[in-house]
Amino acid sequence: xxxxxxxxxxxxxxxxxxxxxxxxxxxxxxxxxxxxxxxxxxxxxxxxxxxxxxxxxxxxxxxxxxxxxxxxxxxxxxxxxxxxxxxxxxxxxxxxxxxxxxxxxxxxxxxxxxxxxxxxxxxxxxxxxxxxxxxxxxxxxxxxxxxxxxxxxxxxxxxxxxxxxxxxxxxxxxxxxxxxxxxxxxxxxxxxxxxxxxxxxxxxxxxxxxxxxxxxxxxxxxxxxxxxxxxxxxxxxxxxxxxxxxxxxxxxxxxxxxxxxxxxxxxxxxxxxxxxxxxxxxxxxxxxxxxxxxxxxxxxxxxxx
Amino acid sequence: xxxxxxxxxxxxxxxxxxxxxxxxxxxxxxxxxxxxxxxxxxxxxxxxxxxxxxxxxxxxxxxxxxxxxxxxxxxxxxxxxxxxxxxxxxxxxxxxxxxxxxxxxxxxxxxxxxxxxxxxxxxxxxxxxxxxxxxxxxxxxxxxxxxxxxxxxxxxxxxxxxxxxxxxxxxxxxxxxxxxxxxxxxxxxxxxxxxxxxxxxxxxxxxxxxxxxxxxxxxxxxxxxxxxxxxxxxxxxxxxxxxxxxxxxxxxxxxxxxxxxxxxxxxxxxxxxxxxxxxxxxxxxxxxxxxxxxxxxxxxxxxxx
Numbered sequence: 013x014x015x016x017x018x019x020x021x022x023x024x025x026x027x028x029x030x031x032x033x034x035x036x037x038x039x040x041x042x043x044x045x046x047x048x049x050x051x052x053x054x055x056x057x058x059x060x061x062x063x064x065x066x067x068x069x070x071x072x073x074x075x076x077x078x079x080x081x082x083x084x085x086x087x088x089x090x091x092x093x094x095x096x097x098x099x100x101x102x103x104x105x106x107x108x109x110x111x112x113x114x115x116x117x118x119x120x121x122x123x124x125x126x127x128x129x130x131x132x133x134x135x136x137x138x139x140x141x142x143x144x145x146x147x148x149x150x151x152x153x154x155x156x157x158x159x160x161x162x163x164x165x166x167x168x169x170x171x172x173x174x175x176x177x178x179x180x181x182x183x184x185x186x187x188x189x190x191x192x193x194x195x196x197x198x199x200x201x202x203x204x205x206x207x208x209x210x211x212x213x214x215x216x217x218x219x220x221x222x223x224x225x226x227x228x229x230x231x232x233x234x235x236x237x238x239x240x241x242x243x244x245x246x247x248x249x250x251x252x253x254x255x256x257x258x259x260x261x262x263x264x265x266x267x268x269x270x271x272x273x274x275x276x277x278x279x280x281x282x283x284x285x286x287x288x289x290x291x292x293x294x295x296x297x298x299x300x301x302x303x304x305x306x307x308x309x310x311x312x313x314x315x316x317x
Numbered sequence: 318x319x320x321x322x323x324x325x326x327x328x329x330x331x332x333x334x335x336x337x338x339x340x341x342x343x344x345x346x347x348x349x350x351x352x353x354x355x356x357x358x359x360x361x362x363x364x365x366x367x368x369x370x371x372x373x374x375x376x377x378x379x380x381x382x383x384x385x386x387x388x389x390x391x392x393x394x395x396x397x398x399x400x401x402x403x404x405x406x407x408x409x410x411x412x413x414x415x416x417x418x419x420x421x422x423x424x425x426x427x428x429x430x431x432x433x434x435x436x437x438x439x440x441x442x443x444x445x446x447x448x449x450x451x452x453x454x455x456x457x458x459x460x461x462x463x464x465x466x467x468x469x470x471x472x473x474x475x476x477x478x479x480x481x482x483x484x485x486x487x488x489x490x491x492x493x494x495x496x497x498x499x500x501x502x503x504x505x506x507x508x509x510x511x512x513x514x515x516x517x518x519x520x521x522x523x524x525x526x527x528x529x530x531x532x533x534x535x536x537x538x539x540x541x542x543x544x545x546x547x548x549x550x551x552x553x554x555x556x557x558x559x560x561x562x563x564x565x566x567x568x569x570x571x572x573x574x575x576x577x578x579x580x581x582x583x584x585x586x587x588x589x590x591x592x593x594x595x596x597x598x599x600x601x602x603x604x605x606x607x608x609x610x611x612x613x614x615x616x617x618x619x620x621x622x
Binding site for chain 1: 344345351352353355366367368369371374375376377379380381399490492499509510513514516517518519520521524526527529530531532533534535536537538539540541542544545557560561564565567568569612614615617618621622
């Protein structure tokens with residue numbers, strides 16, 4: 013699939029029906045996944061906290077994981093070595109195991125899994141991988157998914173705002189720093205990684221209020237600050253965060269580029285922001301004359317190690 | 318206290334005797350703290366995982382927190398608004414509550430707390446704040462603490478390596494990007510925040526293997542890459558990580574500045590790396606003609622919000 017078709021596919025992905033068929037009790041959840049698959053777990057952990065959810069993006073399973081733990085392994089390819097290492101350990105510990113994958117060793121492992129469609133870049137399959145979690149743990153009526161899909165379709169039709177932001181970044185060779193806040197902390201990280209993988213530029217993320225305790229210090233007067241472009245999601249939904257954003261900008265003399273948020277509920281807002289960032293990174297790749305699909309460097313690294 | 322005396326004080330801090338006197342059972346732990354206090358919880362969460370540990374650096378307590386939860390609030394001043402917000406919520410939920418603080422509202426709240434000495438910058442009190450957690454949850458004999466103290470004393474006596482690294486950063490006006498790995502992920506973040514607060518420069522952190530799934534992409538060929546200096550902790554203790562570091566450097570043509578690790582055990586290594594980073598950020602502040610103690614910007618932000 014062309015990259016633009018993968019992007020547009022997100023509005024279909026949110027209609028994807030999949031369930032993890034969780035049938036026994038558990039006391040805590042460990043979600044294991046790397047990169048574009050791990051982000052799915054992290055985004056989920058911001059909207060579901062009725063049980064402790066620990067997201068592992070590494071080789072190591074936490075010690076507490078045992079038969080009372082629901083282990084959810086997410087790997088689009090099904091062959092990610094870190095995820096497989098944690099799965100093998102989860103098997104030894106007797107965890108309840110569920111997987112989200114399009115194939116590979118995970119699909120062949122014999123555990124119950126949500127099968128997501130193949131032939132798409134893992135980072136472009138975020139809807140496919142998130143839906144099994146949302147459907148299994150949140151009460152999510154079909155109309156809610158239709159609402160999200162409709163909103164994404166609007167972005168697919170008109171993404172001038174996204175293109176304008178990409179133009180700004182391109183013109184100034186900026187390094188984006190995306191400053192999120194709960195429950196959009198991991199959306200900020202998603203933007204960072206999309207800039208990394210699609211546009212092939214350096215990018216970083218952080219979140220309010222934590223950044224006010226350290227990262228704020230150099231914002232007033234340091235070297236190379238003008239290389240960065242600071243992006244914030246409109247904080248008006250949370251008065252303390254919004255106040256922090258305004259005061260931080262004011263006392264440090266920093267211009268924040270504000271991304272307005274659309275959506276009638278949290279899930280619409282989440283997917284709106286995801287899709288918004290996807291388009292910015294896509295347009296920026298085009299302006300830089302770079303193929304957003306290409307991650308051959310990561311592929312070659314995987315082979316070499 | 319002068320900043321250098323605060324730094325040197327760390328070797329006394331690791332001998333600090335404090336315990337949280339945890340007397341009833343719990344199923345999970347929530348540690349709440351911001352900035353230099355929150356890092357304490359995060360570093361602890363990398364070396365203790367026998368129960369689920371969730372660190373909150375925000376206003377919001379996860380939904381699962383209830384009477385079976387051990388809530389540990391950490392605020393050096395005792396007056397951090399985010400930590401107080403989570404403490405009040407923890408009280409309502411009936412959590413078992415323990416605090417680590419030098420005074421303020423936390424000390425006056427009536428809950429059992431570990432009292433850490435006053436008149437030091439919160440970020441320089443990392444030993445005082447970490448010790449109650451280490452003593453309460455890990456079997457930590459006095460000799461182990463003496464060993465750590467001895468190692469830190471060596472750095473206090475000779476920190477030429479640290480000064481040389483600061484000189485490199487100063488000369489090139491570099492933006493440090495510290496790339497850690499488990500169990501030093503949060504040490505990398507600690508370095509980032511020390512560069513931010515002490516040296517007043519931009520700095521970022523990430524960790525292996527996660528960064529190989531996204532942040533690696535722009536390392537080959539992007540704009541402004543030469544503004545950054547990439548610092549890695551010697552990965553030779555973990556063969557997969559060490560391989561990843563070497564291959565990442567090789568295929569992207571990136572020079573990693575390797576920080577060698579000293580220490581006979583994990584805790585010695587942890588404190589060694591903390592103290593190493595502290596000195597680099599301190600020397601860099603001096604070279605930049607900046608007071609490492611000064612965080613008046615953050616203080617003025619707190620007043621304004």
